[in-house]
Amino acid sequence: MFSLDQLSAFVAVAEELHFGRAAERLNMTQPPLSRQVQKLERAVGVQLLERDNRRVVLTEAGRAFLTEARRVLALVETAGDLARRVDQGAAGTLRLGFTATSAIRTLGPFLRRMSEELPDVDVILHERVTPAQIDGLLRGELDLGLGRPPFDAQVLDSRVVFREPLCAVVPGNHRLALLGRPLTPADFAGEQVISYSPTQARYFHELTVRFLADAHPRIEQRVQQILTVILLVAAGRGVALVPASARSLGVEGVTFCEVGVPGEPVELHAIWNRASTNPVLHRVLTMLPEHQ
Amino acid sequence: MFSLDQLSAFVAVAEELHFGRAAERLNMTQPPLSRQVQKLERAVGVQLLERDNRRVVLTEAGRAFLTEARRVLALVETAGDLARRVDQGAAGTLRLGFTATSAIRTLGPFLRRMSEELPDVDVILHERVTPAQIDGLLRGELDLGLGRPPFDAQVLDSRVVFREPLCAVVPGNHRLALLGRPLTPADFAGEQVISYSPTQARYFHELTVRFLADAHPRIEQRVQQILTVILLVAAGRGVALVPASARSLGVEGVTFCEVGVPGEPVELHAIWNRASTNPVLHRVLTMLPEHQ
């Protein structure tokens, strides 16, 4: 096997076609350079340069080998660069989990920033409900998730990246749509309410339950996704509570109403595994907006 | 700058995730292997492996660097192979000159053999009349030509690769077409004969002149290419002498007639520069049919 120094030596000689000048370029003297090239030829088993006391010429094999040698040296250069950039999180892969709803307002700007500031990072998107994201984060299948509590804060760390008010969604012709003022829990008394899966959408489930605690609504449907909720509302199956950004989904036949004071804001968290060693993750965390 | 040995060391450790086993695989002991990997990390400026006394794990940067390292090592392997194959003429480029006529019977089989026996050789085809081929061979623009004498046998070497009889071509309704026996020079007495350029198709020019020396034909047209000759015959502008393989050109309205004894055979030569250093050429010469 030959060495990279021998490759550099050969490339220099092949480009200069002169051992003396090549040696100068390599900051060495001519004799060891001659020996390096000889060694390389012995290692490859082929004469790469034809030389007499007057001139140096590449053989055909030398010509072919030269292009390969250049390629090797270039690759060696870039390999180091790549490793350094990956180490600093400027290159690599970020496996990002997100919920359908988080995508409405957060995902687009985030991806735009990524491609601007970390263009060599591949972001691999996984649309999953929060529990599936948590699972992925714990298994190491995801680097970062955009989801909602709860999760095990021992193992996972998080930061709020978006905060928005809760609002109500009702059919377009519904009496609540015509009140013209923020709705209170009492307004939902006796209403058919579409709520959320206690396991797969626990955050909205609990939000809904807490908000309507004293209103004793009738809850029959429990679904996982915000969009499904709104489609059921549009189909006249009831009313529901959703995050304000759901307006942007553009579903026809429904009206979004503000809700009054007691509504806690809806929070979207960036969630990651404290044990993650992905440098991209740490780089990304430094550029994530911190919403107090 | 790091060394290829360091790359191999790193790859072995990264694959085994165990310094001891990796060292065994590399036929060395564990301590110098540890040092090699440390040196590599220092050279790259990045931690590639995370190791405690219990286990070895790749960092993200290490994972990225591993694929690059494998690529470098693979390239190093193939570079040597390539040079050796080029040296033995099994890979590389053959710039081949040929005349339109030589292509009829010789070029196809030759190219077929090349792609069977030397599949890694690129054959670059140059259709040129013989003098242009000679010129290319002398300038080093061509490695091998398929042409006809004369040429400077001091500088160029050659070998006959195809030998065929001369034959006459006459218009389909011509009196010579109806004789039903081999033609002799005397048959051409008084005929309008289409002959060849004394400079650009000197071989056929001289062949024609020698064959018809005593017949005193009338020669007015002198062209370069066999095909042109035959098209002129088809157009009724005269009769001509061509190599037998010209039948395969499939020109309508002409008849090919055998010619009698005095006809020397038409010889096609493979011609090359004695000074050529292209290993492919020498490899090809060993597989060229030698026609006595």
Added chain:
DNA sequence: GTGTCCAAGGCCGATAAGGCATCGAGTGAT
């Protein structure tokens, strides 16, 4: 012939590599 140019070869000191012995920290069994 003499001087010049240039790659190759001989010789020497410095550097680096590999082997052996050992350390030290973490693990698992008793």
Added chain:
DNA sequence: ATCACTCGATGCCTTATCGGCCTTGGACAC
């Protein structure tokens, strides 16, 4: 809790390799 074991890191020594200096040998120019 202790002891044996595992495994990567470190220290020390020997050997191999590398690069520099000096010289050789052959080709070319004047």
